[in-house]
Amino acid sequence: MHELLNDPIDVTVDFIGHRVRPKIIKWGNTIFNTEKVNLVHPAREGENLIFYFSISDHSHFLKLRFDTHNMEWRLVELYTD
Amino acid sequence: MSIILHLDFNSFFASVEQQANPFLRNKAIAVGGKSGGAGTGSTGGRAPLLARTVVTTASREAKALGIKTAMGSMEAMRILPSLIMIQGDPQKYSEITKRFLNIMRRYSDAVEQFSTDEAFADITQAAGDYFGATALALQIKEDIARECGPYCTVSIGIAPNKLIAKLAGESRKPDGLTVVPPADVINFIDSQPFSAFCGIGSKTEEKLTELGISDVKSLRRAPLSLLRSHFKNQGDWLYLAARGAGDDQVSDKVEDPKSIGHSYTFPYDLELEAELKTNLLALSDKVAFRMRRDNFYATQVSAFVRHARFPGVAGPSSAGAGVGAQHKIKDGISDGLEIYKNAWEIINKIRDKEMPIRLLGVSVSGLIKSPLPSRLFKKDQKTHRALEALDEIQNKFGSDSWRRAATLKTVFLERASGWHYDHEI
Numbered sequence A: 001m002h003e004l005l006n007d008p009i010d011v012t013v014d015f016i017g018h019r020v021r022p023k024i025i026k027w028g029n030t031i032f033n034t035e036k037v038n039l040v041h042p043a044r045e046g047e048n049l050i051f052y053f054s055i056s057d058h059s060h061f062l063k064l065r066f067d068t069h070n071m072e073w074r075l076v077e078l079y080t081d
Numbered sequence B: 001m002s003i004i005l006h007l008d009f010n011s012f013f014a015s016v017e018q019q020a021n022p023f024l025r026n027k028a029i030a031v032g033g034k035s036g037g038a039g040t041g042s043t044g045g046r047a048p049l050l051a052r053t054v055v056t057t058a059s060r061e062a063k064a065l066g067i068k069t070a071m072g073s074m075e076a077m078r079i080l081p082s083l084i085m086i087q088g089d090p091q092k093y094s095e096i097t098k099r100f101l102n103i104m105r106r107y108s109d110a111v112e113q114f115s116t117d118e119a120f121a122d123i124t125q126a127a128g129d130y131f132g133a134t135a136l137a138l139q140i141k142e143d144i145a146r147e148c149g150p151y152c153t154v155s156i157g158i159a160p161n162k163l164i165a166k167l168a169g170e171s172r173k174p175d176g177l178t179v180v181p182p183a184d185v186i187n188f189i190d191s192q193p194f195s196a197f198c199g200i201g202s203k204t205e206e207k208l209t210e211l212g213i214s215d216v217k218s219l220r221r222a223p224l225s226l227l228r229s230h231f232k233n234q235g236d237w238l239y240l241a242a243r244g245a246g247d248d249q250v251s252d253k254v255e256d257p258k259s260i261g262h263s264y265t266f267p268y269d270l271e272l273e274a275e276l277k278t279n280l281l282a283l284s285d286k287v288a289f290r291m292r293r294d295n296f297y298a299t300q301v302s303a304f305v306r307h308a309r310f311p312g313v314a315g316p317s318s319a320g321a322g323v324g325a326q327h328k329i330k331d332g333i334s335d336g337l338e339i340y341k342n343a344w345e346i347i348n349k350i351r352d353k354e355m356p357i358r359l360l361g362v363s364v365s366g367l368i369k370s371p372l373p374s375r376l377f378k379k380d381q382k383t384h385r386a387l388e389a390l391d392e393i394q395n396k397f398g399s400d401s402w403r404r405a406a407t408l409k410t411v412f413l414e415r416a417s418g419w420h421y422d423h424e425i
């Protein structure tokens, strides 16, 4: 199932060099541990820079949205087999 | 003699989706979208419907099971009920486009983008010879796997000109590498059907067949005078193509667009005049923002609608015919409100007022690239200043930061129905 969402989440990240790697994602009472970062892509909204992280664990795909302007994380897509 | 490289992604949008989401890999998926559709629109909180989308790209697994580009999603689901339909996510594709163009520019100063997933590069200098060209192509493939992701594979063709390079690249999919040095060109093109040539459409092929010309070999025997008399200028091109000759100029100049437009296919039918106007204004503002950003004025406004044939019935069977019309404007305009006024006049005239509307579109053409003409500048100085201020805000905070009060209700959902590839703003 593929859900399009726009939910605030709490994210623990690793900083590796100049990169940010989402590690633990807390969505309500559900917790996801990142196994793979499959794609990171930026998007400009005017001068504001947004980063999208396409990540997965053993049974879920998540697309996270990080707004660099207000430092806010959101879960925007959730896919399960 | 030049060495030209042509690069083309395999099942581009679908591969990027499979790269991002491992649960889509090795599965028949299709990326849905609207050909030439969309920008913004009022979705009223309702979920976007897949019913009105077409297949823009099928994964290689889906292609093998009969799913084709431009197929309606309903038809595709009927052919393959297990097909996974994914709504397009243009920002993701655009990022991969940027990355592969950057990779190609490492190896060549002349890179010509041919489409979102296709480009030519003149690699004469970097490669030296065809052996070097092969090594370079493998290097590019490696860079793409590393920087775009291993699920994004490309087919590469290398030849003395763009025509043969593209033909070569497309002869082996997926993940192909086909090198056709000058000495092999004739043998190679003789093995290709007319339909594989970029530049020989079905009409040309039909005409050739009528003249008794059924393959490249027989085309080469046809005298130039015969080809000219039947195909005019294209006759010269055909004469050269049959000899493996073609354009080897790779130009990295970006041409000015001939028109700027936005359209939107609504996830539900619009019945209220107020709703139509609101969405038309939102589309006009989007067009206007792009025009001002790129410094264009328009002397023509076009608008079009598509009615839902049977009110309340969803699905392709209810798709009505589209109607559109144009307005010429004496003075150049770049203001969304002006565009909207012209577009609304057109739409109100051509629409069937009894029918709900499924698709709305606005475009401007007759584009002039220049600063505002002084005569206009004086007359509209106030508006112009206001617009500049608004653009500044928009540039700073993105296209959602200001909206005319009337369009405040418009919501732009992620992967909303009717996405359009152009999402720069």
Ligand SMILES: [Mg+2]
Residues within 6 Å of the ligand: B008, B009, B010, B011, B012, B117, B118
């Ligand atoms: Mg392609």
